[in-house]
Amino acid sequence: MTAWPTVQLRDVAVQVRRPTVPQPGTSYRQVGVRLWGQGAYQRNTIDGSDTKYSVLYKVRSGDIVVNKIWARNGSVSVVTDDLDGSFGSSEFPTYETDKSSLTPAWFYWYCKTDHLWTQCDELSRGTSGQNRLRPDRFLDVRIPLPGPDEQRRIVAQLDRVHGLIEKRRLSIAAVDADLDALLVKAFERITADTDQRPMSKVAPLVRRPVMEIDADGSYPGLGVRSFGRGTFHKPTIRGSDVTWQKLFRVEQGDLVFSNIKAWEGAFAVASASDHNRYGSHRYLTCVPATGTMTAHFLWYYLQSSEGIDKIQVASPGSVDRNRTLGQERLAAIDVPVPEIETQHWFNSLLAKARRAQRIREGTTEEVNALSSAVLHEVFGNG
16 A cells, blocks of 8 residues: 655644634633543633633634643644634634645544654643643644545544444443442342441441551552542552651451542452552541441442542541541441341342443453554554
């Protein structure tokens, strides 16, 4: 196959400015650009009196739009029809293409490739203002450019493949949503007439401080992701590197809370691989009472909307970083306590659902890899 010619963007596009002075009492739809070629989108609509910018710039369908700060991370795309007539600040320069040479849809797909991201990263380096990409330098980007008919033919193929991939993604998401709904109904049924008891009675706080740090010792770290996404392993630190912080040991089966991020779901059940790892004083560990409460059942409840509400009440503060989960407040949270056999039944249902979800996540990764492979196959020839 003959390689396509490459041209600089400045050969087929020019920067365009459509300035508008914002007026109080007039609404302005704002445009944004997602990272890694994920497209332009509509941000919030603002009143003209609410912007700090003295001038806004109108974008039109088919424009190339760039986020100067994040262009190095693929924040480049093409304005879609539904965003026509929206506005961006000077941080979002726009470019109009010579459509007889470069179709906007061709560049839209090129925005999803690391070919473009790498160039934007290189062009952003060394510039002032946190590596902002200067608008004129963006025009130095080089793109593969077959003829317009070939562009349209390939774009049609990419659109068709993307449609099939997106249909698969939606199907996977629908199955996940249905399964989550079934879990919610099952949980509601088994807790409908169940008494609630405080955490202090069914899963009290248990702390295992390292009383004396061994300077030559090694302490593998543990962290907890927000939004119920489980634990992760931090690097092992040497005892000689431990300064102000205290260390607390975690055991398998603990319910581990990040006391500064618990309000957004940063708590998880410690697995076998987490056993004998260490967290700072910021991590609280609760141990379910044997024969009364199970960790996974408790985790599921506290991750529910009702449970999260209680965690948030127990984490006062007006600023995110200051929303700290208090130990006494945590201990006072009431949780449902059905019979232990019922909890085990639900846990088995939850485990099956999670196994099925992991299989679907693997399928999603394969679908994403297919999408990347298709783009590489197309633009790798350029």
